Structure formats: C-alpha cells, structure tokens
Amino acid sequence: MRSWRDLCDYVIARLCKQMIYVVAANVYFVDIATATRLTLVRRGWPCAFSDGPSTAEAAASASDVYIVIGLNVYQGRLPQHYIAYQFEQTMTSPWFTEHYLGLLRGARQVWDYAPANLDWLKSHGGLNHLVWVPLGHTLVDSSPLTGSPIGPNREAIVADKDKDIDVTFFGAVHPRRAAICHALIRSGCRVHWTANVWGTERDRLVDRSKIVLNLHFYTPGILETPRLCYLLGRGAFVVSERDERPGNEALNKPFDGCVVFADYQQVAQSCAHWLRQRTAADREAQAQSMHRCFRQQVAMVDHMDWDKSETILSAFDHRRSQVPVETSPTLPVPGAGEQER
Numbered sequence: 214m215r216s217w218r219d220l221c222d223y224v225i226a227r228l229c230k231q232m233i234y235v236v237a238a239n240v241y242f243v244d245i246a247t248a249t250r251l252t253l254v255r256r257g258w259p260c261a262f263s264d265g266p267s268t269a270e271a272a273a274s275a276s277d278v279y280i281v282i283g284l285n286v287y288q289g290r291l292p293q294h295y296i297a298y299q300f301e302q303t304m305t306s307p308w309f310t311e312h313y314l315g316l317l318r319g320a321r322q323v324w325d326y327a328p329a330n331l332d333w334l335k336s337h338g339g340l341n342h343l344v345w346v347p348l349g350h351t352l353v354d355s356s357p358l359t360g361s362p363i364g365p366n367r368e369a370i371v372a373d374k375d376k377d378i379d380v381t382f383f384g385a386v387h388p389r390r391a392a393i394c395h396a397l398i399r400s401g402c403r404v405h406w407t408a409n410v411w412g413t414e415r416d417r418l419v420d421r422s423k424i425v426l427n428l429h430f431y432t433p434g435i436l437e438t439p440r441l442c443y444l445l446g447r448g449a450f451v452v453s454e455r456d457e458r459p460g461n462e463a464l465n466k467p468f469d470g471c472v473v474f475a476d477y478q479q480v481a482q483s484c485a486h487w488l489r490q491r492t493a494a495d496r497e498a499q500a501q502s503m504h505r506c507f508r509q510q511v512a513m514v515d516h517m518d519w520d521k522s523e524t525i526l527s528a529f530d531h532r533r534s535q536v537p538v539e540t541s542p543t544l545p546v547p548g549a550g551e552q553e554r
Contacts, residue, residue, distance in 0.1 A: 231276040234263035238283030240411055242300070244443050245282050248348065249298065265289030278321070285313050298346065299325045300439065303333035304458075305431035314338045327435045329458040347464070348438045370448040370500050371420045373493035379403040380484055381422035383410065383440065389477070390428045396481040402488060416447065423496055424484055425449040427472070433457035436464045445471055445507035450500040452483050471506040473499075 233253060237246035246262065253260040263279065265287070266272035272290040279292040285301060285308045297320040301308045317323050317340055324346035325331050334340045379402040382394060386408075397404050410418065419425060425444050427437055436456035444451050451472040456464045465474070475483040487496055 231259070232278075233258050233260045234265075234277060234279045235260060236263050236265050236279055236281045236287070236289070238281065238285075238287040242282040243411070245298070245300070245348065245439055248442070249280060249282065266292050280324075281320075284316050284320075291316075291319075295320055296322045296324060299323055299330065299334075301330075302327070302431050302435050303330045303337070305433075309338070314340075326438055326464075327456075327458070327461055328463055329435065329460040332460055347467075348442050349467070370497065370504060373423060373497040373500075376421050376423045377403070378405045378418070378422045379488055380424045380426055381405045381407070381418055382426045382428065383415070383418075384408055384428065385430060387430050389432070390430070393426070393428060393477075393480050397484055400481070400485055402484065419444060419447045419449050423450060423493075424487060425451050426480070426484065427451060427453035428477075428480065429454050429457070435461060436468070438464060438468075441468060441472060442507075445503060448500055448504045450487070450496055451503065452480060452487070454480065467510050468507075471503050471510065 235246045235250045235253075237243045250260050250262060265279065265281075266274070266289065269290065271277070272292045274293065277292070277294065279295040280298055281287055281292075281295050282298040283300065284295075284297045297317050299317065303309060317334070317338060320342070322342045322344055323334065323340055324344050325334065326345075326347055328345055331343045331345055334343060380394075380397055382390065382404070384390060384406075394404050394406055405418065405422070407418065427440060427444075429435075429437070434454060434457050436453070441451060441453065453468075453472045453474060454477055455474050456462075468474075473483060473487070487499075
C-alpha cells in the first residue's frame, strides 16, 4: 500500500510535465533521499521520490532529471539525464572501479558530501562536473492528514534516566571498531553493537542509549556526516572521531559543539568520562546543547553550493512547484543513513 507521500508525489508529477526525481538505490540511502527532496522542495523545485525510470521511454525523457543516490549499487534503468550524489570514500573504498567511474562520467553532474572526494575524483577519475553538496538538517514537511512531522525528529530529548544502554554503535564489524567496543565492555559499560537497523527499531535504540558512538571504518576516515545528521536530528549524545583526510577541514567545523570529538586513542576514555564522572543531568544537558547546535549550525539548504547545483537543474527548464508544503521550522530532518560501515 502506498503512503500519503507517494500519493502526493504522484499528484505533483502529474501536474508538472517536468520533474526532478530522487532515487535511493537501497535502504542505506533513504534518509539522504528524504533530506535531498525536502531541501529541493523548499527551494521551489517540483521534486518526487522514484525507484528510477519504469520504462525505456521514461529513461529517455529529455525533460526529467534523476538524482541517483548510491549509483554504485543502483540496479534500475539508467536515465538519460541524471545527477550522481556520491557517498563512497575515495582512496579507501573498493567501489571505485572503472565501471563505477564510467557511470560517474556519464552523469550531468556529480555531487559529493566531502571536499577531499572531489579532489580525488578530479585528479584520478577525470571528472570536472563536480559540486560539493554537504549534508545537514533542513525543514521537514508534515503529513496533510495528521500534521505529524515526517522522519525521526523530535522537539524533546529522551530523559537520560530512561536510557538503559550505556553506548550504542551502528556499523559493520572492523578490528579498530571492535577494539574500542571491547575496551568499553571491559570497563563495565553496557555496549550494544548492531548493523543494518532502520526505521522505528533504529529510533528506539538511539532513544535508549546514553551515548551513540561514531567510529571510522576506513583510515584515514572521512567524517560520517550522514550518520551524524540522523543521530543529532534524533537528539542523541554523540562521541565521534574527527575527519582525518587533508582538505576535509570544512566537514569537521560545522559539527564542533554538536558532537564530542575525540582522537581514536581517547574515544573509550571520553565515553567513560561522560558515563562515570558526569551525571545524568550533565549528559541530558549536553544532548540538548548538541541538538540546538546542529539545528543552528548545520543547515543543508543554507550551505549547499546552490549556484552550481541549480545551474544544471535550470538547464532542463523545470517549472517551480506551486504545491504548498507544510513545514515545521524547529525540527531537523534525518540527515542520512550512510551505507552501513
């Protein structure tokens, strides 16, 4: 059964002969697709979710453009006009095969969340049509039926006293991650490590956790802003490694004050400090401060390079959407759910 959002998108698509479609290649990218669509709608573009062109005729359309998130794992028809929103980590990820680089070269534009990725794609991939599109929070639209905000956002942070997990980590198994989690367990912390958890189950785990940990999979690691945006939008207390890639200083800066940054060797100690030497009231106050900081400092719609990104969209002469979208200016959207690493 289709949701009310699918119905609204269908109606908009029928009203607008030209559309921007946002495609999440799999479940890992749904949060990113949601944030991207809402940001474009706020800018006035007619924009809808899609699984990709359903027919060869649709794929050949000269009037529609598809923003494909997760092009490296996309299995659908490749549209004639597409923008690739790229979330793999260059230098360290095995995804950068000649086939994937060829798909990126075929895009009208390549958006990427990390400046260092753009440098690598230009020097090693031969790509020039590159735009930095960092993630952040944006306004969320409300259900026209219930008025409830979409996505795992909240105005009130769950009280620390109601949380029964000391530290939660979301991500794939890796020895450097295991070392930190095992150190926390040896120190007496209640640690929950899981992967591939989404929706309400993920929301509940975050709400039960005093601290949510963010650790790199690859080294040197790019700051996992898709994961951080979701967690901060949810109101989590986050301890994280910093971005380690030269040229990516711009990724760390907006999150100063939004998360507790610690070097890898100090991550377990930082968690222990907040769990053992600080009170529940201290942690709750810090989570509230992180949440406010995120809403104020990391606005996706404000720090995108819209001059460049909208130039390519304007080339398709899309009509600006006249369909009103109810918004809640105080709620952050889920930033994203990066591929589970």
